[in-house]
Amino acid sequence: MADFADTRVSLAGQGTIEAVAVTTAVSGACLASIGGIQVTVRTVTGLSFSVGDKLLIARRGSTYWALAAYSAAPALPPTPPAAGDPPVTSLGDSSPPPKPTTTTGSLVCTPTATSTWRDGSWRTDTGSSTSADTFQGKYGGSSLGRNSGFAFYGSKPRSLSGATVTKATVRLRRLTSGDYGKRSPTLRLVSQSTRPGGFPTLNESTAGPALGVQGHVSPSEVTFTLPTSWGQAIVDGSRGGLCITVSSDDPYIRLAGRSSWSAAWTLTLYWRRSS
Structure with missing residues (x-):
């Protein structure tokens, strides 16, 4: 050597x-x-x-x-663990969780019925009891009782179950009845999603838009933004419709129903969903 x-x-x-x-x-x-x-x-x-x-x-x-x-480094990779062996825990940083996917959209809900209740029953003198115009209050000097107008939305809003409502709007148009000055209806949320035989259950309230009579005072038509919580309640199913009503006779207001205007009481729900 x-x-x-x-x-x-x-x-x-x-x-x-x-x-x-x-x-x-x-x-x-x-x-x-x-x-x-x-x-x-x-x-x-x-x-x-x-x-x-x-x-x-x-x-x-x-x-x-x-x-x-x-010893020198092995030429072959180590033998994988046998079945039943405890898993090998990585000491490195784990990958971050994937970001949630957010979907947004809007759902247009036309009412399944528009009707007015007066003197213990649904009115039929202004057209079909399921597509009639909606009234609020009492016409001056009339011997008849106060009116409460309703719009019901059926089951369609609940197709968004689980989504978060970000905005809710409704289309309203005021027709001739009472004076021509701008008047604001009082809006209420209704429990029922379809028209019951008796008077519906009223819930939350909010002031509606100031509207003049169509053809006389502007604006007579509006897309009104509802409280977002109202739209959520309709989607969740705890509420099912809208109403205009007051505990006094005034203001007396007539809003278009389905038979007078195809867009009457159309509810649009804007939503988002994460997955």
């Missing part, structure tokens, strides 16, 4: 160095490669290693000793 002292490579002052075993130890020595040069290296008693293992070398005078050995 070649003697490392015969080479022209100087390792003085390097302390311990690293070599690769070219042979196993025989009679306390082996052949190792340092920087591409094969040299003879003495091995300490009991040191065991294989060809290709890395050796930790120290110099004493002109003799080089292998003090320790450690």
Whole structure:
């Protein structure tokens, strides 16, 4: 074997160095490669290693000793865990959860019925009891009772169940009846989604838009924005319709029903949904 002292490579002052075993130890020595040069290296008693293992070398005078050995990196990937072994936990950062997908849209709901209640029954003198105009209050000097006008929306709004309502609007048009000045109806939410036999259940209230009579005072027609919570209640099914009514006789107002105007009481629900 070649003697490392015969080479022209100087390792003085390097302390311990690293070599690769070219042979196993025989009679306390082996052949190792340092920087591409094969040299003879003495091995300490009991040191065991294989060809290709890395050796930790120290110099004493002109003799080089292998003090320790450690295996080379495996050429093949480690064997996957057997069935039933606990899963390996990654120590790296986990991937962030995917962002939710948000869908938005609008749903147009025409009323299934527009009707007016007066004196204990649904009026039929102004047309079909399910598409008639809607009245509020009492005509001055009339011996008849007060009017309450209703619009019912059936089951269509509940097709958005689970969605969040972001806006709700309704189309209203005032027709001739009473005076021509601008008057504001009082809007109420109704529990029923279809017209019942008796007087519907009234709930929340809000002031409606100031409208003049069509052809006389403007505006007579409007797309009115309802409280967003009203639209949500109709979608969730706890409410089903709208109403105009007052506890006194005035203001007496007539708003178009389905038979007078195709867009009458059309409810539009704007919504979003995340998944």
